Amino acid sequence: MTCDTSPAKLPTIAASLSGVALIGLGLVLGGTASAQAPGTEDPNNWPQYHRTSNAWRYSPLDQINKANVGKLKVAWIHQGGDITHGLQETPIVIEGVVYSISANNHVSAIDAKTGREIWSYQPKLDPIVKKVLFSPYSRGVAVGKGKVFIGTVDGRGIALDQKTGKEVWQTQLTDFANCHGCNFTSPPVIAGDVLTFGSTAGELATAGKIFGVNADTGAKLWEFNTIKQDPKSWPEETAIYGGGGAWMPGTYDAETDTVFYGTGNPGKDFVGTDRPGDNLYTDTMLALAPKTGNVKWYRQEIKHDVWDYDAPYEALLFKRDGKDLLVHLNKSGFVFVLDKNNGNIENIWRLSETINFVKDIDKKTGELIDRVDPEIGKSTLICPWAGGARSWNAGAYSPKTGLWYTAANEICGALTPVMQKTDPKDYGSGHIGSEDFGKLQLVPGHIPARIDARDPITGERKWTFELKAPSCSTVLATAGDLVFAGDPLGTIRAFDAESGQVLWSFNTGSGMRGGIVTYAVDGKQYILAPSGWGSYMALLLPSVFPDLRNVPSASTLIAFTLED
Amino acid sequence: MIGVELIAMTRITVTACIAFLIFGGLPANTHCQEAKMPDLKDPKVIEAGHEVFRSKHCSYCHGSDGNGGVNLTKRDLSDPKYVFQAITEGREKNGLRMPAWGGVLTDEQIWEAVAFVMTLTRPVK
Numbered sequence: 166m167t168c169d170t171s172p173a174k175l176p177t178i179a180a181s182l183s184g185v186a187l188i189g190l191g192l193v194l195g196g197t198a199s200a201q202a203p204g205t206e207d208p209n210n211w212p213q214y215h216r217t218s219n220a221w222r223y224s225p226l227d228q229i230n231k232a233n234v235g236k237l238k239v240a241w242i243h244q245g246g247d248i249t250h251g252l253q254e255t256p257i258v259i260e261g262v263v264y265s266i267s268a269n270n271h272v273s274a275i276d277a278k279t280g281r282e283i284w285s286y287q288p289k290l291d292p293i294v295k296k297v298l299f300s301p302y303s304r305g306v307a308v309g310k311g312k313v314f315i316g317t318v319d320g321r322g323i324a325l326d327q328k329t330g331k332e333v334w335q336t337q338l339t340d341f342a343n344c345h346g347c348n349f350t351s352p353p354v355i356a357g358d359v360l361t362f363g364s365t366a367g368e369l370a371t372a373g374k375i376f377g378v379n380a381d382t383g384a385k386l387w388e389f390n391t392i393k394q395d396p397k398s399w400p401e402e403t404a405i406y407g408g409g410g411a412w413m414p415g416t417y418d419a420e421t422d423t424v425f426y427g428t429g430n431p432g433k434d435f436v437g438t439d440r441p442g443d444n445l446y447t448d449t450m451l452a453l454a455p456k457t458g459n460v461k462w463y464r465q466e467i468k469h470d471v472w473d474y475d476a477p478y479e480a481l482l483f484k485r486d487g488k489d490l491l492v493h494l495n496k497s498g499f500v501f502v503l504d505k506n507n508g509n510i511e512n513i514w515r516l517s518e519t520i521n522f523v524k525d526i527d528k529k530t531g532e533l534i535d536r537v538d539p540e541i542g543k544s545t546l547i548c549p550w551a552g553g554a555r556s557w558n559a560g561a562y563s564p565k566t567g568l569w570y571t572a573a574n575e576i577c578g579a580l581t582p583v584m585q586k587t588d589p590k591d592y593g594s595g596h597i598g599s600e601d602f603g604k605l606q607l608v609p610g611h612i613p614a615r616i617d618a619r620d621p622i623t624g625e626r627k628w629t630f631e632l633k634a635p636s637c638s639t640v641l642a643t644a645g646d647l648v649f650a651g652d653p654l655g656t657i658r659a660f661d662a663e664s665g666q667v668l669w670s671f672n673t674g675s676g677m678r679g680g681i682v683t684y685a686v687d688g689k690q691y692i693l694a695p696s697g698w699g700s701y702m703a704l705l706l707p708s709v710f711p712d713l714r715n716v717p718s719a720s721t722l723i724a725f726t727l728e729d
Numbered sequence: 730m731i732g733v734e735l736i737a738m739t740r741i742t743v744t745a746c747i748a749f750l751i752f753g754g755l756p757a758n759t760h761c762q763e764a765k766m767p768d769l770k771d772p773k774v775i776e777a778g779h780e781v782f783r784s785k786h787c788s789y790c791h792g793s794d795g796n797g798g799v800n801l802t803k804r805d806l807s808d809p810k811y812v813f814q815a816i817t818e819g820r821e822k823n824g825l826r827m828p829a830w831g832g833v834l835t836d837e838q839i840w841e842a843v844a845f846v847m848t849l850t851r852p853v854k
Contacts, residue, residue: 248824295819295829585784592833594785601788601797675824699824704790707798714800718824 203484204564205644209685211258214305214352214414215559216682219482222561223642224683228690229727230645234659234669237725240691241280245720247271250302251699252720255639255680257308263693264308264327266352267720269294269301270317274330277686277693280724284330291319296592297346299365302699304414304557305680309355310380316349316362322378334383339364344371346592347410355380356417356424356455363411366391367429367475370596373410375426375451377458387458391428393445403440406596408432409447413477413557417455421506424455427477427493430470434551435539435582436598437471444469448476450493450503464508466495466531471538472522472580473551473602479559481569481621492621494560494571496553499526502622514624516617517554519575519608522547539580544604550578551602556635556702559680561642562621566662569621570648572636575611576709578603605709613709616640616650618665628665630658634710637702639680641692649692651677653702653713657694675719676703692725764836769809769844778845781838787846790827795849799825806850812843 204217205225215222229237245252245267257264262283263275269290274283294300300318307314312333313325320339325332339347347369353362360380366373372392378385392399392407399407408431415426431440431447446460448467453460467474476495482505483490489505498517503510513528524535539545553574560571580603585596607613614635618627638651647668648660653676659669676698683692697719707714767774782788788797795801806812816839819829830839 249821249826251824296833297828300828301826583783588833591785592828594833595789597786600783600786600793604792697824701789703798703825705798707800708792708796 202564204562210260211256211682211684212308213257213355214255214307215416215479218416218418220416220479220559221481221564221642222559222640222680223563225644226683226685226690227643227645228685229643229647229683229692231647231661231668233727234645234647236727237669237671237692238728240724240726242724243273243275243280243282243722245271245273245697245722248697248718248720249699251675251678251703251718252695252697252722253302253678253700254305254695256682256693256695256722257306258682258684258693259308261686263722264306264313265722266303266306266315270303270315272306272313272315272325272330274313275722277684277691277724280722286325286330286332288317288321288323288335290317291341293342293346293592294318297348298368298592298595299346299348299350299412303350303352305352307352307355307360312380314353314355314360314380316351316353318348318350320348320364322349322353322360322362322376322383324380324383336378336383336385338362338376338378338385339374345369345596347371347373350412351414353378354415354417354424357422359386359455361415361424361426361453361455363413363415363426363477365412365429366410367408367412367432368434368595368597369408370406370432370591372404372407373429375411375453375458377455386456389453389458391446395445398442398445399440400442406432407440407444407447408434408596411451411477413479416480418482418505422455423452423461425480425491426451426453427480427495429475429477430473432596433585433598434473435471435580436541436584437469437538438541442469448474448495450476450480450491450501450508452508462508464501464503464510464531466493466499466501467497468533471582472497472547473597474553478557481562483621485622490622492569494555496549496555497522498549498554500624512622516571516573516619516624517549517575519548519577519611521577539582541582541584544579544581546577546579546606547603548577548608549574550576550605551580552576552702552705556637558637558639558678561640561648563642563648563662565644565646566618567620568618568627568662570616570618570640570642570650570662572640572650573615573617574635575608575613576635577606577608579606602705605705607709616660618648630660630665630667634713635702635706637700638677641681641683643683649681649694651681651694651696653677653698653706653716655696655716657681671725673721673723674717675721676713676716678702689726694723694725696721696723764840766809767840767844769840769847771844774841774844775848778841778843781834781842782845785830785834787842795846801846801849804850806847809843809847812846813839816842
């Protein structure tokens with residue numbers, strides 16, 4: 166497998182180096198090299214959700230590597246307190262400070278060497294959050310311009326002073342009380358001077374939106390409706406309840422001044438008969454201009470979705486053979502390889518082995534071939550299930566191996582769509598057109614849960630590691646030739662990136678749902694793992710993975726490092 | 730009337746409930762049920778509760794037969810007041826969360842759901 170680019174061999178923090186000054190020099194040089202290979206920028210920090218804008222979740226740090234990962238020890242532990250729905254964040258780490266968010270939007274700044282809290286902040290939330298579907302968790306914060314930015318579970322954007330945690334501004338963005346609980350469960354994106362926020366929607370009887378906000382003042386600049394106001398796409402009043410939304414973090418590509426967002430499913434999830442049309446812009450990769458919210462291009466991946474195949478997952482960027490590519494998995498189990506500049510399809514490949522909702526997707530046009538639309542009142546077995554061939558936990562790409570490391574599941578769901586009335590008071594029940602998300606079923610002859618190492622463009626598989634239950638934890642790849650992944654039973658593993666051999670593991674005590682990161686402070690590298698089981702996976706998966714019923718929840722950050 | 734406790738609520742009406750609130754203290758976490766608790770074994774009440782269970786997607790988490798990801802069939806839910814309070818106020822336990830349905834469902838609907846849920850469980854021996 167040919168890598169996209171060979172990263173410049175940066176001064177590494179080899180364990181054999183004994184001089185602190187020399188190590189410090191190595192770190193400084195690594196951070197200021199003028200021609201940074203993609204994915205290697207700002208090596209000591211984890212400054213944004215996926216570490217770098219290409220969403221690789223790759224770190225060039227290699228002090229912890231294949232030879233010594235077996236010697237990792239716990240450096241410190243931080244308890245988030247409220248364990249409701251676990252700890253789902255990817256923490257941000259900048260210049261020796263961890264910025265963490267736990268349940269009910271509790272934000273902490275933590276010393277990255279000791280785990281001691283520097284400051285904390287928690288907004289007073291609207292009492293309605295107790296009733297809404299998507300609460301009280303958050304997948305992270307954004308840090309930049311001297312501020313820590315959060316999107317709250319009651320639909321606000323809030324900016325805090327990075328040093329003190331004092332509130333700088335707050336802005337109510339969603340019509341929280343009237344949109345069935347539409348809110349933010351992910352961090353905003355810093356796109357120059359603009360902050361973009363993507364709301365939840367999908368299962369809510371509302372139309373999800375993306376907001377552009379002045380990062381310095383909090384003033385709302387624009388609002389993009391992910392439900393296209395077009396009667397051909399959404400006849401009659403269906404657009405009012407269209408769903409969609411963009412509930413995962415987007416990414417900002419400074420090269421083209423574009424913010425990329427994948428959008429959520431249309432509503433009602435499983436009944437499409439009253440919304441004939443393609444239902445734009447649901448299940449769509451959007452390229453937006455951050456200053457205006459204007460659409461530069463879009464690629465709808467699942468037209469007229471009736472299976473709940475949201476498409477908000479990470480958008481990995483590559484340069485390959487002179488092309489700028491965007492690689493994007495959605496819940497359907499298909500991975501779309503698009504032209505980053507116009508959304509044209511370059512390839513489509515299957516992460517899931519058991520797809521049956523369509524016969525295929527046309528690789529030239531993107532049209533769904535021989536789709537299976539479940540009938541009202543009848544049970545139809547659909548694969549993958551509504552939870553997807555993978556959940557929102559992102560994979561990671563290593564330019565050293567050229568491989569994308571991602572969780573994958575083979576689970577089907579027996580769906581029985583039903584007609585459903587919309588109740589304006591409903592916050593917690595959802596607007597889905599079914600009594601459940603489908604009865605889960607495993608597929609004989611197929612590994613139900615695994616970690617795959619794949620070529621991101623062709624899908625060719627290099628290795629697979631079988632798990633006892635679906636991994637819902639976001640992966641980390643490092644220049645130490647390591648891949649870190651966690652599972653819902655609480656085990657974090659370090660894999661040999663080339664072979665998939667497990668080189669180290671540790672029981673974190675609770676299932677893992679958040680993003681594993683790495684950083685360096687004063688010449689020492691740390692692996693930081695959120696541990697705390699929760700989310701709707703905790704509620705839904707136990708029906709076919711009964712071991713998960715007994716997993717205790719938590720809200721714990723565990724930092725690992727090497728012995729001195 | 731200080732310290733009067735709400736014990737058997739089967740015949741307590743709204744008026745009496747208000748009297749307690751004005752003149753007496755209520756134990757913490759006690760919900761003042763506005764609707765009478767119906768006959769929880771009445772098949773019509775149970776069927777109405779099944780409809781609530783279906784239409785409000787309790788099945789998401791509990792499964793249509795109670796045997797879903799959050800399994801009700803193995804819990805001791807024999808105390809109707811506890812079940813009513815759980816549905817009304819929501820639950821956060823072991824990191825899992827059930828939304829609060831008070832103010833979204835009427836108390837009558839919640840009692841109906843109680844009746845259905847209690848058919849799913851078995852009493853602790």
